[in-house]
Amino acid sequence: MHYYFDVLKKYAVFGGRARCREYWMFTLFSTVIGVALAIIDFAVGSQPWIELVYAVPTFLPTLGVTVRRLHDSGHRGWWVLIGLIPIAGFICLLVMLSADSEQQTNAYGPNPKAVPVEDAHFA
Template sequence: MDWYLKVLKNYVGFEGRARRKEYWMFVLINVIISIVLTIVETSTDIAPFLTVLYSLFILLPSLAVTVRRLHDTGRSGWWVLISLIPLIGSIVLLVFTCLDSEEGDNQYGTNPKLVSH
């Protein structure tokens, strides 16, 4: 949960780098929350108000952590736009987010693996 809160606190931080663990823990908790909200909405027969509200709330932090994750692999944050290409773009972005950190420092900052928490 610390990784999730760390991303939320840095919700407009597009500079720097994000480790794989930070990114994927954030994604995992997002998926869990979305599933719980969907179950609550379907079991109570209410409109998908909670899911839409949560999606809007989490949009900026998700974008920021994805850009920082791309920075960690040595890529520009603009690569996030590749996801606009149907199917292929999402697959390419998935591969980029799964890649290991670039060794040492890069133009986006120091390697977050080397920084103690």
């Protein structure tokens, strides 16, 4: 759950890199919350106002973590716009978001998976 709140704390941070786990855990929690709110909207019988009240404030954090995830796999953040192309664009974006991190430091910062030497424990 801390992944979800960590992304919300970085509300509009588009620089840097985001680990695959950070992105997918945020996406999972956000999707579960969205589905639960959609069910509540349906049960109440209203328009999707409750879901909209959640979606609007979480738009920028979602965009931010998506851009940082693209940076982590070595792509520019503008590639997020390819998702606007129906089907093929979504699939292409999904592949880029699922790609493994670049192991070395790239133009967007150091690898967030890297363990600092002083924290490494050798057997």
